[in-house]
Amino acid sequence: MYSYLLPEFTIERSEDKCIRCRVCERQCANKVHEYDEDLNKIFSSNELCVGCQRCVALCPTNALYVHPRVYDYRPNSSWTRDKVQNLKKQAETGGVILTGSGNDKPYRIYWDHLVLNASQVTNPSIDPLREPMELKTFLGRKPDTLEITFEEGKASLKSQLNPNVPIKTPLVFSAMSYGAISYQAYKSLAMAAKEFGTLFNTGEGGLPEHMREEFGGNAIVQCASGRFGVDSDYLNSAQIIEIKIGQGAKPGIGGHLPGEKVSANIAETRMIPMGTDALSPAPQHDIYSIEDLSMLIYALKEATNYEKPVSVKIAAVHNVAAIASGIVRAGADIVAIDGIRGGTGAAPLATRDNVGIPMELALAAVDKRLREEGIRHKCSVLAAGGIRCSADAIKAIALGADAVYIGTAALVAMGCTLCHKCYTGKCNWGICTQDPFLTKRLNPEITSQKLVNLLKGWSHEIQEMLGGMGINAIESLRGNREHLRGVGLEEWELNVLGVKGAGE
Amino acid sequence: MNGLNVKFGYRDNFLGDIRPVDELIAEYTVLDGGKAVINAGAMKHKEVNDVLREVALRGAFEITVNNVYGQRYIGTRLVLPREYKPVKIVINNFPGNDLGMFLKGHQIIVNGNAQDGVGNTMDDGEIIVHGRAGDVVAMSVRGGKVFIRDNVGYRAAIHMKQYKEKLPVLVVGGTAQDFLGEYMAGGIVMLLGLNLRESEPHRANYIGTGMHGGVIYLRGTVEQHQLGKEVGVRNLDDADREIVATYVKKYCEHFGGNAEEILKGNFIKLLPVSLRPYGKIYAY
Structure with missing residues (x-):
């Protein structure tokens, strides 16, 4: 565990909704939640939480609310929270910072800047519920040309596919x-x-x-x-x-x-x-x-x-x-x-x-x-x-x-x-x-x-x-x-x- | 294959102007029961392999291929139905790259030098080269045996692996160039150094960089600076000596030489120091 690292998520539990069923405790591989029998209370360690929302989704009484801690340090557009936290991890380990899944940085997403066309008046649109609409796709190399031969009125393909x-x-x-x-x-x-x-x-x-x-x-x-x-x-x-x-x-x-x-x-x-x-x-x-x-x-x-x-x-x-x-x-x-x-x-x-x-x-x-x-x-x-x-x-x-x-x-x-x-x-x-x-x-x-x-x-x-x-x-x-x-x-x-x- | 709508002269070296296999067999092959002799002198890469596959399917299991001059992938396409037994292929003289790539249990004997990629990602079988071989010999091999009489080039036995009874072996009579056994994950590599002078060290640098499995036996010497930092040097124990003796004898069976004399030489063993060489470079 790292010293001086601030938790990335905050876990809020409404005590009046929690029925101590311990689902959250069993569901979390990061061991965030822990039940104390003597106090009949579940304690949660924010610093272990990765924000995967498994416990929230499975809590039968909706007693849990896990949300990102917005920014704990002094706001800074250059030294963002990630940069500071990662630096602290590296200062302790000298390691390469690992991550999973895809890039979450705000590079321009071009899909969101491209719009599609639709037919209006000059050619008709087609209703796929009524008419055939072909999505079938063939993956592979296509021939340069198609040579077809006719023999006794029957056409056959000469090109090798x-x-x-x-x-x-x-x-x-x-x-x-x-x-x-x-x-x-x-x-x-x-x-x-x-x-x-x-x-x-x-x-x-x-x-x-x-x-x-x-x-x-x-x-x-x-x-x-x-x-x-x-x-x-x-x-x-x-x-x-x-x-x-x-x-x-x-x-x-x-x-x-x-x-x-x-x-x-x-x-x-x-x-x-x-x-x-x-x-x-x-x-x-x-x-x-x-x-x-x-x-x-x-x-x-x-x-x-x-x-x-x-x-x-x-x-x-x-x-x-x-x-x-x-x-x-x-x-x-x-x-x-x-x-x-x-x-x-x-x-x-x-x-x-x-x-x-x-x-x-x-x-x-x-x-x-x-x-x-x-x-x-x-x-x-x-x-x-x-x-x-x-x-x-x-x-x-x-x-x-x-x-x-x-x-x-x-x-x-x-x-x-x-x-x-x-x-x-x-x-x-x-x-x-x-x-x-x-x-x-x-x-x-x-x-x-x-x-x-x-x-x-x-x-x-x-x-x-x-x-x-x-x-x-x-x-x-x-x-x-x-x-x-x-x-x-x-x-x-x-x-x-x-x-x-x-x-x- | 020059399609009408293709600009800039797209040319297919492999598939262009391939002759039908029946024609090739009629003209260049003598098929006699289980034996076949193929004259590859005028054939393209794919044609040689078309013919090889066809004669094997017609029942040949001892196939001699003459006048081989750099055709690639010999043996690769011999993925035969289960009822067929492994084939023995004798190649005269110079097969091209990726000889026996993905080889599936056949035996290939080369009377000459081999080029790059001998036994690339081979699965099972045996390749015996009466000569030298080029770069990336026995890369990612996962089973079978490769014997090279003389030297091999760079990057031999990279990422060789093993699993249970599948234990690949590479035996090189001479020496190797750099990156021998890089990323090696299993199997046995033997470098006999037979063509080195007395006390002349092996040539390779970066031996076993990133190695995390398997073993390299070296006859002769190397300096510490020639070894990757993931490699430890040990003396042979009795089990090692048995393994070394087995394969030295095999080597001599294939290429001649006095096994006892060779075994008198000084052998060392190179082992990975960790199964997880890069387990500690990350901050989680």
């Missing part, structure tokens, strides 16, 4: 590994993806063998710098293989899954001994260039008999458009771009909050560049990092994405309250922890339904907005910037995004 994976909605669960999240959370994602007809991403923690037959048909498996659990069975069990180069929350650095999270099951899935740190190096040591990347892309295609699309996931950084072009030329079928607001189970705070660029700008730049070079059709583009609602998703598609990855939104649907303490392994919601007492709080049968509901709700909203624009297939919106206008943006931002200002 590349493997493509159909998804029923352009929403895909982003990479969250078994190890970073609990088995229950991981399985919930898999079940929801299967039920709805979309994909989940295993991250780099492997895919447990017993799940392969049932959920492999809806899995994107990752091959990342740690190469955990990677063998040909794993690669062949999935629909898509993703090479993870970078992550929006921590571009340029690797990951350390601490040994205490490497339980027997996780050890088996990752194929490493129990209790050792699972270290993912910053680079993949067989990829030091675009040529090397190409070598791994084709190695993965070789290992899967050229039957599966290979995706390359990068963090959105400077020159992302040129990098994406290189990736497509290296042979990738899908390029996934993860922006600065992408989430993580653990990352150094300095990196999470300061490295990378917003996904909206990166996505627009990549789409534009690939079009200019005439190679946009050679890959699908997946946008990740900070998609909060269906409107963000549809705007991303209008900016050039084929589909979007949703990570944090899925976690919130499962119960996450964004307390940013994922790295402690004490997630009271049972998501980002391996403690069986906590993970059993998630029932995959129930949680997967919440995720299915999210996909259903968003998909319907996307259909409504598409119909409003007079479009009846999501394909027709892809990269269709005429349906976007900017509000409150600078000229250079409009240029990068490739959209006109509102009213133009």
